[in-house]
Amino acid sequence: MTIHTHAPRFVVIGAGIVGLAHAVAALDAGYRVTVIEQDATAVLASVRNFGHVGTSVQAGELGELAREANAIWLSLAQRTGLDARRSGTLVVATTPTEEAVLHEVMSDRAPNGAQLLTSNQAAEQLGLGSGAQGRGTRILSALLLPGDLTADPRTAVARIAAWVNAHERGEVRFGTTVRGIDTGVVDTNRGRFEADHTVVAAGHLVGRLFPELAERGGVVECALQMSRVRAPHRMGIGPAVLTGTSMLRYGLFEGAASVKLRAELSVTRPELLEIDANVMFTQQADGTLLVGDSHANFDTAPPFQDEHCSQILLGEVAALLGAERLEVLERWQGLYATSQRQDILCEEPLPGVTAVTVTTGTGMTVGLALGARTVAALESGEGTAHEFATETTNLTS
DSSP: OOOOTTOOEEEEEOOSHHHHHHHHHHHHTTOEEEEEOSSSSOOSGGGSSOOEEOGGGOOHHHHHHHHHHHHHHHHHHHHHOOOEEOOOEEEEEOSHHHHHHHHHHHHHTOOTTOEEEEHHHHHHHTTOOTTGGGGTOOOOEEEEETTOEEEOTTTHHHHHHHHHHHSTTEEEEOSOOEEEEETTEEEETTEEEEOSEEEEOOGGGGGGTOHHHHHHHTOEEEEEEEEEEEOSSOOOSOOEEEOTTGGGTSGGGOSHHHHHHHHHHHHHOHHHHHTTOOOEEEEOTTSEEEEEOOOEEESSOOSOOOHHHHHHHHHHHHHHTTOSOOEEEEEEEEEEEEOSSOSEEEEEEETTEEEEEEOBSOHHHHHHHHHHHHHHHHHHTSOSOOOOOSSOOOOOO
């Protein structure tokens, strides 16, 4: 840890996972940290997701960040008491074309520890037992990626925020709206905060503070349809589950086989592509499943949910688990920043101010590493704006 004689002031705008990642890294480096959040608690992207820290399915720059973040997640779980476990990820194949994608991954780019499972082995992972086919499930085989994590998205950021606020050099100011930012100062509805460095981690709302930056970066809102359901049978607390539509979204699966899969789905299941589906779910400690999701981009997302879209997603998961239907406990609209111009927007709109927005829906997976990199760059005197791929290759959620 670097000990600062005068403890420079580090102000973070936004108490989501990306903002809190910067706060934790800054505290560890010896800064005095203030996190400013407009809402009374975190209610946007960081609590509306699957809680999936999908390290293994990322590639390129996002893959490097994901691997760095994985270790930080485990450390934070010990330090803050947040619920994060090494669940692994199970990628299931229900058609020969989907199986071909898994075999392609195993042949030349499988992550460490990856295992190709038979139908019965995959079924055991989901609590279906050896009689899985009798239940009507469609699983042919699966790829198990054991290193990935699953957190409780509804409590994780709250636990981190509480840890920051309890730190001797940290505070979190909820219910505080930022009115303006300049070098060295943040103006809010509760007064002015002086800052030696400011990080704006406002997600899809970054344009409210820096509209030109958001427009230049092509940042818009991605709206998702998600739900929490009761598990249709006793499953234990197993891996996060991805399906064939997930193979079209994550960098690990990019290749000739996934191109064939997209072409096949465009004929056999066009409704999945029409709603830009990523049919997946995570298993939570209370026995429920977080199920999703669809994707639609807007300048400002409307609040209305399309029930037909929800039924497509729920029907896919029910069929995978051999259930006639799933009991829905809650529905909600997920939101995150997205862009066709970059995976991560990281710029310095003003001296001493860094704006960081993840524009691929991978905040839970890469956010903690982004915070660590930003603070490390400050410590080294290299500045904080990082260069990332200009093409969005991982359109995840």
